[in-house]
Amino acid sequence: MNSLAGNRVIWLAVPALGFLAIFYAAPLFYLLARSFIGPNGFSIGLFTAFFADAYNWRVIGNTLRIALLVTLVCLTVGYPVALALARSKGLAQVILLTAIILPLSVGVVVKAFAWQIVLRRDGAIAKLLVSTGIWDEPQRLLFTEPGLVIGAANVFLPFMILPIYSVVKLIDPRLWEAGATLGASPLYRFRKIILPLTMPGLISGMAFVFSMSVSMFVIPSLLMGDRFQTLATLTGRSFLLMRNEALGSATAVVLLVLAVSIVVGSTWLSRRIGRSG
Secondary structure (H helix, E strand, O other): OHHHHHHHHHHHHHHHHHHHHHHHHHHHHHHHHHHHEEOOEEOOHHHHHHHHOHHHHHHHHHHHHHHHHHHHHHHHHHHHHHHHHHHOOHHHHHHHHHHHHHHHHOOHHHHHHHHHHHOOOOOHHHHHHHHOOOOOOOOOOOOOHHHHHHHHHHHHHHHHHHHHHHHHOOOOHHHHHHHHHOOOOHHHHHHHHHHHHHHHHHHHHHHHHHHHHHHOOHHHHHHHOOOOOOHHHHHHHHHHOOOOHHHHHHHHHHHHHHHHHHHHHHHHHHHHHHHHO
16 A cells, blocks of 8 residues: 555656746756757866956856845844744734735735836935935935845845744744843843754754855846856856857856755754754
8 A cells, every 4th residue: 555655756746846847957968968068078267367367257246245245234134034923823813924025926026117117316226315314415326236135125124024033933932022031131042942943944044045146136236237247147148148058058157056056055054053952
């Protein structure tokens, strides 16, 4: 009976495995082959040339800097929102969850075009900053790095909030009350109780946001234009505009290694924290 059930599971998985093999594994294999196999066989010449170019290092720097800034903004905004969401109840929690999850149903392209309007010189942010006295006159945030960070953080913020929220919901409220009973200040209780217990969700959220920020293509293309390149936009530009498969393949592999390293590193860190806890 067990073998029969196992065979059924295998046959049910065949369509999904076939889909992954055709649309993911095959293109990935071609990409790796194109990167490492030259006219004379196996070669790392593409990567040697890639890392020898100072411009490509500047692109890598752009990618990591923007990803780090977006992650920090999402963490700064998302952590308190996740705590407030976990402590809210009833209708308030439903409204907050809806406000966080509903934007995920809107495509990234639509969001990026919307942020083009918001970040213009006559956009909502410029008007708000002028009305509050922060700016003396309207300034353009579109096609600037702060504008890119704001737009990307808005898109990726739910992926920071939800993992932290899922962990905070599991914390026993009596731990916080016990700390208060023992005379601990709110800051001390947060540092010794809440922060360590939410660390797995925090690491997961940061890994989600950082990996997506590293590989985002549409948002920097629409909010920064062609003058600012990241690894993702350089990959797309190499394949679609320059018709340079060699450069595109090398850039894509570098981006892939970077993204996989983030996932593996965050998984290892989460498990280590889990074992130490």
